[in-house]
Amino acid sequence: MINQVTSPVIEVHDLTVSYDQSPVLWNVDLSLPSGKLIGILGPNGAGKSTLIKAIMGLVNPTSGYVKIFDHRLEDVRNRISYVPQRESVDWNFPASVLDVVMMGTYGKLGLFKRPGKKEKEIALGCLDQVGMMSFVNRQISELSGGQQQRVFIARALAQEADLYLMDEPFAGVDMATETAIFQLLKDMTAKGKTIVVVHHDIHSAMNYFDWIIMLNLHLVGSGPTELVMTEELLRKTYGGKLNLLTKVTELIRQKDFNPLKN
Ligand SMILES: Nc1ncnc2c1ncn2[C@@H]1O[C@H](COP(=O)(O)OP(=O)(O)O)[C@@H](O)[C@H]1O
Ligand SMILES: [Mg+2]
Secondary structure, eight states: OBOOOSSOSEEEEEEEEEETTEEEEEEEEEEEOTTOEEEEEOOTTSSHHHHHHHHTTSSOOSEEEEEETTBOHHHHGGGEEEEOOGGGSOTTSOOBHHHHHHHTTGGGSOTTOOOOHHHHHHHHHHHHHTTOGGGTTSBGGGSOHHHHHHHHHHHHHHTOOSEEEEESTTTTOOHHHHHHHHHHHHHHHHTTOEEEEEOOOHHHHHHHOSEEEEEESEEEEEEEHHHHOOHHHHHHHHTTOHHHHHHHHHHHHHTOOOGGGO
């Protein structure tokens, strides 16, 4: 099932991506609406990170192409913010929390302009939004995984982008923080931002996202949560891992969730 979208923010056309000549994403075609909180679901190795990287131009597709805001990526890069998976980052790099979040403001500065008072204020405001104000001068290497994740989200906020691509932003984050950040992302979509999040928990995904992409090397589904979150598509996506699904499919049967309630 592929839902057509008018004025899509992201269009992925017949995208195939390979590493060492073996494809890990096959012929993915999708378009995504603006102003929504969008989840990417799929098992480990499904190609979720690869899809985000391909959208960001960080991996070259074997075939196909991506358009963002109806433009080529190069023309709109400064309107996009990317939060990589936490494990892919060198956290021993000597930098303070404030340094890292200030980096988020660089894209909007001219080539020869240094960040100043205004940028610092933006950075502090973003740290406040993720509850990290008391860690401003801490080295990033000294933070817990969940705190590092929050700093990364603050850096993304400081970019003041229109489109956010976040790879497992809730990994290693405690439940209270996850709920707070989710609310923050929800508020951002209410202001017209589009947020695409790779997420590992099917259960919370039902409540969090307006729109869900289900991926397992091929695109299984992409559409409004209430249309895509079906037992059939979950089984296609997660295959034999039925234990994991039992609880979720039970909930779907009971119609014990309503994605519109948030
Ligand atoms: N740089 C790489 N080189 C070779 N294989 C890779 C590389 N990155 C990812 N892969 C492989 O591609 C597949 C999809 O990976 P990935 O997109 O990271 O999946 P996910 O994020 O859904 O767990 C996996 O089998 C993974 O091992
Ligand atoms: Mg991944």
